[in-house]
Amino acid sequence: MGNKLLFSDGFWLQKHVKCPFLSITYCCKLKTDSQKLCNFAAVKIVRTSFLPFHGFSAVNLLGVLFVHPGVYLSNETMNHERIHSAQQREMLFVFFYLAYVIEWIVRLPMRGNAYRNISFEREAYANQRNLDYLNSRRPYSWRRYMKRARH
Numbered sequence: 001m002g003n004k005l006l007f008s009d010g011f012w013l014q015k016h017v018k019c020p021f022l023s024i025t026y027c028c029k030l031k032t033d034s035q036k037l038c039n040f041a042a043v044k045i046v047r048t049s050f051l052p053f054h055g056f057s058a059v060n061l062l063g064v065l066f067v068h069p070g071v072y073l074s075n076e077t078m079n080h081e082r083i084h085s086a087q088q089r090e091m092l093f094v095f096f097y098l099a100y101v102i103e104w105i106v107r108l109p110m111r112g113n114a115y116r117n118i119s120f121e122r123e124a125y126a127n128q129r130n131l132d133y134l135n136s137r138r139p140y141s142w143r144r145y146m147k148r149a150r151h
């Protein structure tokens with residue numbers, strides 16, 4: 001994994017803190033013009049083999065990204081997780097997890113993959129390749145993904 005992840009809205013500086021069970025990476029947003037730290041609470045990455053559970057490579061809990069050791073975090077993956085962070089903030093975190101679980105349960109007996117068809121996931125998967133998406137995203141955009149499910 002490189003030292004810097006480049007986004008259209010600036011650089012991300014990574015600082016590593018290692019202890020026996022966890023490897024924590026702090027990603028701080030840098031202003032491209034002055035190269036000064038402008039956002040300390042951007043994304044925190046915790047590498048541990050305990051989270052997430054089997055079958056997933058990364059999970060975003062309350063804005064902290066839990067990743068298995070050795071998993072490569074592409075700009076696309078980071079963008080996906082940052083979209084989830086935006087969703088969580090606008091839903092005041094607790095309502096995000098409530099809505100996420102309720103929608104997953106409702107979609108379980110339906111056709112297709114219940115997890116992939118959750119509207120939060122559909123918004124994140126549909127826009128993860130557009131690294132500029134969060135700069136133009138309107139609040140609560142996931143609502144537009146509630147109607148049709150295709151996966």
Ligand SMILES: [Zn+2]
Pocket residue numbers: 080084121124
């Ligand atoms: Zn996701």
